[in-house]
Amino acid sequence: MDVLTKNFSLYGKGFLGTVELTVYASVLALALGFVMASCRVSPVGSFRVLGTVWVTVLRNTPLTLLFFAVLLGLPRFGLVLPFQLFAVIALGCYTSSFICEALRSGINTVPKGQGEAARSLGMTFGQTLSTVVLPQAFRSVIPPVGSTLIALAKNSAIAGAFSVTELLGTYKTLSELGYNIIWTFVWIAIGYLIITLFISAVFNILEKRWGVAR
Amino acid sequence: MAVDPLIELRDVNKHYGKLHVLQGINLTVGRGEVVVVIGPSGSGKSTLCRTMNRLETIESGSIAIDGRPLPEEGKGLAELRAEVGMVFQSFNLFAHKTVLANVSLAQIKVRGRKKEDADKRSHELLDRVGLASQAEKLPAQLSGGQQQRVAIARALAMDPKVMLFDEPTSALDPEMINEVLEVMQQLARDGMTMVVVTHEMGFARSAANRVVFMADGRIIEDRTPDDFFTNPQSDRAKDFLSKILKH
Ligand SMILES: Nc1ncnc2c1ncn2[C@@H]1O[C@H](COP(=O)(O)OP(=O)(O)OP(=O)(O)O)[C@@H](O)[C@H]1O
Ligand SMILES: [Mg+2]
Numbered sequence: 001m002d003v004l005t006k007n008f009s010l011y012g013k014g015f016l017g018t019v020e021l022t023v024y025a026s027v028l029a030l031a032l033g034f035v036m037a038s039c040r041v042s043p044v045g046s047f048r049v050l051g052t053v054w055v056t057v058l059r060n061t062p063l064t065l066l067f068f069a070v071l072l073g074l075p076r077f078g079l080v081l082p083f084q085l086f087a088v089i090a091l092g093c094y095t096s097s098f099i100c101e102a103l104r105s106g107i108n109t110v111p112k113g114q115g116e117a118a119r120s121l122g123m124t125f126g127q128t129l130s131t132v133v134l135p136q137a138f139r140s141v142i143p144p145v146g147s148t149l150i151a152l153a154k155n156s157a158i159a160g161a162f163s164v165t166e167l168l169g170t171y172k173t174l175s176e177l178g179y180n181i182i183w184t185f186v187w188i189a190i191g192y193l194i195i196t197l198f199i200s201a202v203f204n205i206l207e208k209r210w211g212v213a214r
Numbered sequence: 215m216a217v218d219p220l221i222e223l224r225d226v227n228k229h230y231g232k233l234h235v236l237q238g239i240n241l242t243v244g245r246g247e248v249v250v251v252i253g254p255s256g257s258g259k260s261t262l263c264r265t266m267n268r269l270e271t272i273e274s275g276s277i278a279i280d281g282r283p284l285p286e287e288g289k290g291l292a293e294l295r296a297e298v299g300m301v302f303q304s305f306n307l308f309a310h311k312t313v314l315a316n317v318s319l320a321q322i323k324v325r326g327r328k329k330e331d332a333d334k335r336s337h338e339l340l341d342r343v344g345l346a347s348q349a350e351k352l353p354a355q356l357s358g359g360q361q362q363r364v365a366i367a368r369a370l371a372m373d374p375k376v377m378l379f380d381e382p383t384s385a386l387d388p389e390m391i392n393e394v395l396e397v398m399q400q401l402a403r404d405g406m407t408m409v410v411v412t413h414e415m416g417f418a419r420s421a422a423n424r425v426v427f428m429a430d431g432r433i434i435e436d437r438t439p440d441d442f443f444t445n446p447q448s449d450r451a452k453d454f455l456s457k458i459l460k461h
Contacts, residue, residue, distance in 0.1 A: 043287050113306035121320035122296025136310050
């Protein structure tokens with residue numbers, strides 16, 4: 001029971017590490033997912049191919065394998081970065097493929113006539129997407145994007161295995177110190193709950209505010 | 215007529231898979247002309263209409279608007295589309311924007327007008343289609359006839375050289391058809407060049423310079439409304455007219 005109070009700073013560091021990984025990787029995943037979704041619905045064939053390849057490769061690769069590829073692979077090409085940054089890249093790219101698909105399915109819920117009307121008025125592909133299609137798609141993508149980011153928060157635990165400071169990794173130190181393993185994990189689980197419930201709450205608010213009116 | 219061609223289609227062909235929807239279409243629409251396109255369902259009228267601003271691509275032949283061939287994708291195509299207004303059967307108003315914003319959006323994004331100038335013009339156009347009081351509503355709060363009139367105002371806001379209408383009244387309840395047709399009649403009187411796919415024979419008789427009859431992807435007849443309605447030449451047209459004039 002006193003695991004938490006006696007090791008508060010250790011837990012705190014782990015918790016912050018997970019929060020940082022989650023926030024940075026989410027931003028990267030949302031940005032890349034947005035770009036890739038635009039590619040996938042673009043009128044330019046080579047962009048569509050890029051988007052499709054991106055999603056197919058990243059969505060079907062186990063995340064652990066992706067971590068290995070990034071952490072061990074990139075340095076071979078002379079790219080040496082802090083481990084935390086590598087972890088953000090791996091997590092962000094992996095999750096962007098899911099975000100991309102969530103956005104694309106949202107885009108598909110917007111009737112085709114909306115985009116056609118915009119194009120027939122002389123709006124470019126980018127204008128059509130950003131002012132007509134995406135604002136309407138936004139409503140229906142809030143729930144799946146929320147789920148994807150919650151999965152991201154939990155997936156960040158894999159980074160611990162690659163010596164990035166994060167919540168789950170704290171158990172190693174604690175068990176070496178001889179603390180009760182059950183309580184160690186209970187507190188770790190509560191840490192994750194705080195993060196994921198926070199994400200849920202944010203997306204619930206977004207959904208109330210912008211969600212599809214029924 | 216047709217001394218000053220605004221739209222020129224030459225030997226246009228298109229397939230959907232095995233279906234040859236447009237078969238060697240030749241059509242010239244002169245400046246200021248009103249051309250009504252009629253024909254049985256599936257004959258390719260919508261497809262023809264949509265090729266004129268490249269919402270549908272074609273496989274062979276050429277289409278020119280005001281002497282300029284239709285560009286491929288990109289900036290040039292967007293510029294050309296701004297010159298060609300289009301009104302759809304299902305209105306397609308932007309569902310998340312007010313009536314006013316619907317009419318102003320492309321003026322701002324495409325024509326680069328300031329928001330105040332665009333809104334001013336939009337109010338004028340809404341007034342012209344009899345909807346000045348509805349500017350702040352969302353499309354879903356309007357009747358079908360009102361939505362379609364907003365759609366016409368939205369297309370007119372770009373100051374197009376030509377307006378394409380694809381069955382603009384087919385999705386409307388009977389009592390709303392006339393309010394839309396009246397707006398279109400007025401446009402025709404003002405000298406707008408128009409291509410109208412419609413089954414409204416009254417409109418064709420009173421507003422059209424020419425009637426183009428399509429069947430199975432071909433233009434079968436292309437004549438004045440009087441000529442066409444009183445004295446159709448082909449069996450397809452006779453058969454079609456007997457069916458629709460019965461009710
Ligand atoms: N995107 C498409 N893919 C495949 N076939 C299509 C597509 N659009 C239309 N068609 C087919 O092409 C033919 C012509 O369609 P089009 O919509 O141009 O006919 P229409 O004359 O406008 O008919 P209607 O009076 O029913 O509107 C039809 O047989 C239709 O089924
Ligand atoms: Mg049609």
